[in-house]
Amino acid sequence: MVAPIIEMHDISKRFGHVQANADVDFTLRHGEIHAIVGENGAGKSTLMKILYGLYQPDTGEIFVNGDSVAIPSPRRAMRLGLGMVQQHFTLIPIFTALQNIILAKEPRKFGALLDYQQGEKRIAALAAQLGFDVPLNVPVESLPIGAQQHTEILKVLYHGADILIMDEPTAVLAPQEVEGLFNCMRSLKSEGKSLVIITHKLDEVMAIADTVTVMRRGQTVASCPISDTDPATLAEMILGEPVIPTSVTREHTENTTPLLRLENVTLSGSVNTTRKRKWKNAITNRQSDKRYLDEINLEVFPGEIVGIAGVEGNGQTELIQVLTGLRQIDSGTLTSNSERIAHVPADRHRHGISLNDRIDDNFIIGHHRNRRFCRHGILQRKSIQRSALNALDKYQIRVGDITHPIRTLSGGNQQKVVVARELEANPEVIIAAHPTRGLDIHAAEFVHTRLIRARNRAKAVLLVSSELDELLHLSDRIAVMYNGKIVGTVKPEETNKQELGALMLGLN
Ligand SMILES: Nc1ncnc2c1ncn2[C@@H]1O[C@H](COP(=O)(O)OP(=O)(O)O)[C@@H](O)[C@H]1O
Ligand SMILES: [Mg+2]
Structure with missing residues (x-):
């Protein structure tokens, strides 16, 4: 078996009362494409952010090429050969692709002057090799999402990454673009790079990965070669029950x-x-x-x-x-x-809910003038609570206390509140x-x-x-x-x- 390039042992991380990672083990082997799958909130991003030095684990140990290392920052992670393309891109919108890519690693002439030409040459060559068509000299905010992603990947490679971590990279892409991304991943693999891809989509796992690790509720429940599993088995492991x-x-x-x-x-x-x-x-x-x-x-x-x-x-x-x-x-x-007309908006934080307001109050946004909830200009607390509890029950939304602000709920539950409110209004x-x-x-x-x-x-x-x-x-x-x-x-x-x-x- 190929030697591990990364080993993470007994990694735990807690945010407040959420145990995001609980004694997680993870092994990445040299030259493989490794998929991490799991439901929302399973702890996938947290594990990879720990590896990339964005979070510090509460317990556990990380080995890179067999050596125990501390990764206190992304800067340190980069020096260890790690690169991460995050779920939400970190590009600076008004900078060009070129400026974004060479940021913090500007090529210098005579030790001081910026040498953009040298950088541009190298990056253009790298892009050509990966089949990317990224205009390097326009602000990235004007580029389509696919090209922005290419910019992120180029940036990570330009900084010398041997290990590329991508957090749900396909979520923003059209099917043809997904194929392009996969080709790029295969070509990086053939050069000996090791890759981690986080995804929800099991057909993608089957199409691209050599190895898959399944996470559930902060733990790894399985890790095996892709040839030893199938989508139905994976789905069952992800959910902990048959689908x-x-x-x-x-x-x-x-x-x-x-x-x-x-x-x-x-x-x-x-x-x-x-x-x-x-x-x-x-x-x-x-x-x-x-x-x-x-x-x-x-x-x-x-x-x-x-x-x-x-x-x-x-x-x-x-x-x-x-x-x-x-x-x-x-x-x-x-x-x-x-x-x-009911509206379930795309951006629930901006248009769907009021984050700092109580969970039950969020249920009546838009319906607060309804006679059931408001008489003579006075909110009918009892009635609001009863109706909120009803909807919570019906939509199987588990909450601790409906008087707490809705921001304390997970993103998934916030979305369910919006759906419940909108659909319950008939x-x-x-x-x-x-x-x-x-x-x-x-x-x-x-x-x-x-x-x-x-x-x-x-x-x-x-x-x-x-x-x-x-x-x-x-x-x-x-x-x-x-x-x-x-x-x-x-x-x-x-x-x-x-x-x-x-x-x-x-x-x-
Ligand atoms: N910075 C944070 N602060 C508080 N809670 C967090 C933070 N990051 C993640 N969590 C929580 O940790 C759990 C795991 O999250 P995450 O690793 O993002 O899951 P996944 O990537 O598998 O969807 C979730 O319950 C999430 O709400
Ligand atoms: Mg995530």
Whole structure:
């Protein structure tokens, strides 16, 4: 067997009352691709952040090439040959890719002057070798997510990493881009690098990994070569119990009038004030305004789930803003045949909940004027609590004390609160943006069941998601957005990920 390059022994780490890692062992072998899988909150990121020197373990020991080491900082980790691409990128948005990559390791001429040319040459060569097409001299904030990720990887390699850790790198990518990432990983492996990839997706594990480690509730429950396991076994180990997938029974409802209808809806980037518009008309007739939504035609009927696919940033966010009244359209018509619209927002921290408010109060946001919760301007505490407890029970959200601020709940439970609140209000139209993002398998299944049930009760559901599996599983129709347009509408049973991916990348 190949010698271990990294060994972590008995690693424990506690945050307050959460035991994030409990006596974890982890071994990475030279030249392998090692996948770490597990539900949200299983402790995967914590373990890797400890390895990368971002957190200090409470107990345990780390060996690099057989030597016991202390890793008090990422700087030390880098010197040991470790590099990490984190879940949330750490690039400086206004810096170019080149500036980001050479940051803190600027090549010098005559010992003092920055030598960007030398750096650029090396990085361009490295990029070419990995098949990356990254424009090095524009601010990274203007690059698509895929290219930003390439920048992160280049940065880590430029700093000399032999061991590359990637925390959920595929979460932000389209299927074709995932294949590109995997090719890059394979090519790094063939050069003798060792790689760790954290992912939720078992098909990815099977496709890329040599070895898999399963974590559950802060512990490693298994670690084995990929040839010794299969997705069903892995899923069972991740959950600690067999998985029973929700079956989608499509109950046909007679389609009459759509609950939502968009006709030639266009939203452009101009600021919507009269003064600005007047000024613009007077001076120029610029055509340069970006069209966030470009002549969108879409209908959602009662009793159907319409999925919206697309690489992030192609108009999905704006579509939701327009549908939920957060932004006014520039032209076209938008008809909604119901007032009762529920919205499960993509960014739950900014739009879904109020982090510092009590859990029970978060249940009535948006419904606080309802007579059940408020009489003569006075909040009805008892009634609010009763209804919150009811919903918590129904949605299996475990909390210690409903009077505590909601920020004390895990991200998954916060999301469940939002879903519970929105669906319990008995809406006719449900607009759900990435409703299972960040949820573990159980919680995601739960949300799926709820959306299907709503659909079967003749509600209209618009589902925006970056998870193709989710869209294929739930939708009756999938509309693909690219560059503000709907470039195709397909039925799940008549399409596949490749076709969707091609549409998402504007290849058709
Ligand atoms: N910096 C932190 N402060 C407090 N709690 C944390 C912190 N980081 C992680 N946790 C908690 O530790 C547990 C494990 O988290 P994490 O390692 O991020 O899991 P995973 O990456 O497997 O989803 C979770 O319950 C999480 O809420
Ligand atoms: Mg994580």
